[in-house]
Amino acid sequence: MTSCISILPKRRLLATAVALIVSASALDAQAQSAPAQGETRAVAPAAMTVAAETCPLGSFICPPRPVSYALCRPNAMLDFYEPSITRDSSLRDTAVTDIHSGIDDGNASGVKVESPEPDVYHMTGGVRMERADQVMRAQDVTYNSDSTAYDARGDVKYQEAGMLVSADRMTGTTTPNQGDAYNVRYQLLQSRGNGVADHAKVTDPQHGRFTAASYSTCDVGSRMWEFRAKTMNLNKDTGVGEARSATMRFKGVPFMYLPYFTFPLDDRRKSGFLYPTFGSSTRSGMYLNLPYYLNLAPNYDATITPGYYSDRGFMLGAEFRYLLPRSTGTFEVQYMNNDKGTDYNESRTSDRDGSKQRYFAHITNSTDLGAGFSFGANINRASDNQYFRDFSNDLYQSSVGILYSSAYVRKSGEYWSAAIGADDYQNVDAGLPNYVVPYRRWPRALFNAEAPVNDWLDIGVDTEAVAFRKVDRAPVSGTRPGQVDGNRLDLAPYLAADFSGASWFVRPRVEYRYTDYRLDSDFRHFNYTQQSPSRSIPIGSLDAGLIFDRQTSLFGNSYTQTLEPRVYYLYVPYRNQDNLPIFDTNTMSFDFWQLFTTNRFSGADRQMDANNVTAALTTRLLDDNGVERLSASIGQIKYLSDQKVQLPGVAPTDFGRSDYVAQLGIQLDDQWRLNSSYQWNPNKTQNPYPNDQDEVFQRGRDTDLATVQVQRRIKGDGIFNFSYRYRRNVMEQFDTSVVFPVSERWRALARWVFARRDVLPVTYDGRTFNAFTFSHRTLEAAVGVEYDSCCVAFRVLGRHYVHDYLRQTDNAIMFEVEFKGLGSLNPQSGAYLRRAILGYQ
Numbered sequence: 001m002t003s004c005i006s007i008l009p010k011r012r013l014l015a016t017a018v019a020l021i022v023s024a025s026a027l028d029a030q031a032q033s034a035p036a037q038g039e040t041r042a043v044a045p046a047a048m049t050v051a052a053e054t055c056p057l058g059s060f061i062c063p064p065r066p067v068s069y070a071l072c073r074p075n076a077m078l079d080f081y082e083p084s085i086t087r088d089s090s091l092r093d094t095a096v097t098d099i100h101s102g103i104d105d106g107n108a109s110g111v112k113v114e115s116p117e118p119d120v121y122h123m124t125g126g127v128r129m130e131r132a133d134q135v136m137r138a139q140d141v142t143y144n145s146d147s148t149a150y151d152a153r154g155d156v157k158y159q160e161a162g163m164l165v166s167a168d169r170m171t172g173t174t175t176p177n178q179g180d181a182y183n184v185r186y187q188l189l190q191s192r193g194n195g196v197a198d199h200a201k202v203t204d205p206q207h208g209r210f211t212a213a214s215y216s217t218c219d220v221g222s223r224m225w226e227f228r229a230k231t232m233n234l235n236k237d238t239g240v241g242e243a244r245s246a247t248m249r250f251k252g253v254p255f256m257y258l259p260y261f262t263f264p265l266d267d268r269r270k271s272g273f274l275y276p277t278f279g280s281s282t283r284s285g286m287y288l289n290l291p292y293y294l295n296l297a298p299n300y301d302a303t304i305t306p307g308y309y310s311d312r313g314f315m316l317g318a319e320f321r322y323l324l325p326r327s328t329g330t331f332e333v334q335y336m337n338n339d340k341g342t343d344y345n346e347s348r349t350s351d352r353d354g355s356k357q358r359y360f361a362h363i364t365n366s367t368d369l370g371a372g373f374s375f376g377a378n379i380n381r382a383s384d385n386q387y388f389r390d391f392s393n394d395l396y397q398s399s400v401g402i403l404y405s406s407a408y409v410r411k412s413g414e415y416w417s418a419a420i421g422a423d424d425y426q427n428v429d430a431g432l433p434n435y436v437v438p439y440r441r442w443p444r445a446l447f448n449a450e451a452p453v454n455d456w457l458d459i460g461v462d463t464e465a466v467a468f469r470k471v472d473r474a475p476v477s478g479t480r481p482g483q484v485d486g487n488r489l490d491l492a493p494y495l496a497a498d499f500s501g502a503s504w505f506v507r508p509r510v511e512y513r514y515t516d517y518r519l520d521s522d523f524r525h526f527n528y529t530q531q532s533p534s535r536s537i538p539i540g541s542l543d544a545g546l547i548f549d550r551q552t553s554l555f556g557n558s559y560t561q562t563l564e565p566r567v568y569y570l571y572v573p574y575r576n577q578d579n580l581p582i583f584d585t586n587t588m589s590f591d592f593w594q595l596f597t598t599n600r601f602s603g604a605d606r607q608m609d610a611n612n613v614t615a616a617l618t619t620r621l622l623d624d625n626g627v628e629r630l631s632a633s634i635g636q637i638k639y640l641s642d643q644k645v646q647l648p649g650v651a652p653t654d655f656g657r658s659d660y661v662a663q664l665g666i667q668l669d670d671q672w673r674l675n676s677s678y679q680w681n682p683n684k685t686q687n688p689y690p691n692d693q694d695e696v697f698q699r700g701r702d703t704d705l706a707t708v709q710v711q712r713r714i715k716g717d718g719i720f721n722f723s724y725r726y727r728r729n730v731m732e733q734f735d736t737s738v739v740f741p742v743s744e745r746w747r748a749l750a751r752w753v754f755a756r757r758d759v760l761p762v763t764y765d766g767r768t769f770n771a772f773t774f775s776h777r778t779l780e781a782a783v784g785v786e787y788d789s790c791c792v793a794f795r796v797l798g799r800h801y802v803h804d805y806l807r808q809t810d811n812a813i814m815f816e817v818e819f820k821g822l823g824s825l826n827p828q829s830g831a832y833l834r835r836a837i838l839g840y841q
Contacts (some may be wrong), residue, residue, distance in 0.1 A: 070475030285311030329365035
């Protein structure tokens with residue numbers, strides 16, 4: 001029999017479960033925030049695992065995989081869960097309480113109700129009470145409608161939208177809201193968190209206390225890890241919980257003990273210790289960092305990180321973050337007062353000068369100044385050029401060679417943008433002298449504008465004014481120009497037209513470039529003859545192309561094939577620029593894009609002369625969704641005049657044509673891709689490096705560049721990468737990496753970078769010189785394994801790598817363990833793998 005009983009007021013419904021509502025909310029928050037102890041928020045994973053989105057092939061860095069519970073047992077939740085019950089808790093206030101038999105016999109047994117005293121109701125026979133998302137079942141329930149006291153006994157089970165609870169007994173009152181539960185089990189449905197407690201007590205809706213409580217995200221009854229506390233006090237008013245005599249256990253074995261700590265119960269941040277980081281390095285020995293988070297205000301916080309390096313001493317780190325209505329930023333510093341370690345000055349380029357104080361500072365800021373103005377800064381500074389070699393705690397940071405800093409004020413309009421600021425550089429490659437860093441640009445101003453004159457014509461200007469300053473200069477050698485300080489103004493107004501249709505385009509452009517210098521008064525010391533040299537030069541180009549397409553098929557699939565011939569003409573008259581300094585200019589690497597650019601030099605200190613015609617041909621295959629599945633291009637420049645403008649020390653060339661440049665990209669499905677590029681040089685010229693016997697020789701009519709990259713999916717989330725890289729007089733390398741799923745739980749990881757040829761010092765007949773020769777050495781090798789399970793994952797990774805310009809090597813071993821729902825210890829190896837292995841997640 002099913003009946004609606006009015007003696008249980010709607011707003012006092014399911015009194016037997018009220019005692020656990022506060023507890024469940026707190027435990028849910030604990031699952032999300034407590035373990036991190038200071039994280040702004042650690043989002044709890046959903047009970048139903050959502051498959052991670054596969055990172056597209058070719059992605060430079062893939063995002064981390066979300067926490068997955070796919071390996072958990074389907075029946076991990078308590079056996080009385082009813083998925084058909086609504087999850088909408090907003091229906092509680094208007095829903096009617098339905099009380100009937102809780103025995104699964106089609107309500108044949110019914111509920112036996114007795115009233116031994118006025119206002120006292122005793123229900124037996126397997127009671128089931130249901131309202132909206134709430135369901136409570138018990139064998140025996142006594143309720144006093146006058147005092148609101150309740151007593152539920154015998155296999156008490158409770159379900160609501162966010163949790164499941166079972167207990168041997170629940171007692172208490174609804175007014176005031178107080179209660180006790182004994183021998184409690186719980187399951188949080190949103191976070192997979194589950195645990196037990198000997199006793200749970202609610203003193204009011206905002207305060208609760210647990211005795212002998214536990215928490216885990218592992219399968220119920222099969223906990224690889226578990227968090228236990230002798231007592232826990234929960235205060236929802238302050239959003240803070242307190243735990244005493246707490247232990248972290250792995251397979252029942254305690255490995256961490258905290259006599260007392262506090263943790264957040266909701267999204268509100270709180271102060272506390274974060275996970276420590278630890279490891280070892282060849283230069284600094286074993287290290288341990290123990291960060292402490294300070295929740296100073298809702299819009300700013302700080303983290304203090306004391307650390308110890310066994311070979312060097314104590315270090316103190318600090319990070320301050322702030323978020324204001326119109327400004328956000330960070331300030332981070334690491335400082336060691338007395339470095340007791342050795343100054344490994346193998347290259348004799350160390351700038352420590354015997355100093356024992358070591359530091360690194362990092363400042364960022366982004367501010368809206370109003371009226372369309374904005375300010376952005378990224379400041380980085382290290383105490384010396386050995387710092388990152390000695391203290392780089394992550395596997396990727398050790399490869400940093402130049403620290404870049406900048407600060408700019410910007411403003412823009414509909415057709416223009418302007419900026420003024422400064423750029424600074426610091427050498428942190430322990431194997432290079434400090435004069436290798438670029439010039440400081442203190443200050444630098446930019447103004448760019450482009451506005452339409454009509455539908456097919458634009459007018460614009462690119463402007464840059466810079467003051468170049470050099471702190472550490474290279475020694476002046478003979479009559480070769482040295483590193484002089486000075487100012488430069490570069491002004492380039494232009495007109496650009498665009499005539500185009502569905503299958504053709506013609507784009508003429510004319511530009512006038514004026515560059516003016518003002519060198520310091522000591523310019524003659526650096527072998528310059530003029531203090532105020534300048535250059536003015538017109539530039540004209542015409543870019544035209546056609547686009548043909550047709551329908552075709554390949555391997556049973558239909559495609560749209562395009563054929564795109566393109567012709568580009570560039571004319572720039574010759575201007576002698578040998579009297580201009582080199583501040584920020586270098587020759588750019590030649591590639592397919594260079595076939596259609598107005599300058600082969602970066603920066604404004606050189607503008608190439610040209611009377612060139614480029615011819616190129618591209619074909620593509622597009623699938624029915626418009627996705628490019630194949631692209632192949634080939635092109636070459638025909639030089640109609642000599643190439644006279646060069647960098648200092650480089651002779652003019654009289655080439656009749658450039659390298660043939662070809663590139664190919666294929667991805668016929670989402671499981672594999674291939675990219676390749678090739679350059680063949682038809683010209684002969686003197687090689688910049690001698691051969692192994694110190695003999696000068698001619699090079700040309702051979703390969704200048706060749707690259708091949710293959711990427712293949714393996715068993716779903718596995719990946720295989722192979723690449724070959726060759727550039728004449730620079731390198732010849734093989735790079736292979738793999739993520740191989742051995743089983744559902746295990747993955748093998750590996751990467752190997754091998755240099756076949758390199759620019760190396762060679763000794764012959766008592767003479768030492770640099771030559772592009774065979775090196776046959778490993779630049780980097782890494783190998784590791786990953787293990788995944790329902791609630792625990794770990795990774796072990798070993799790495800051997802070259803860490804500086806002198807090809808000095810280091811070894812590192814990293815271990816990372818993740819307790820799902822809590823976070824991970826030493827999460828640095830994952831960041832390295834996402835950079836080192838394309839497609840790694």
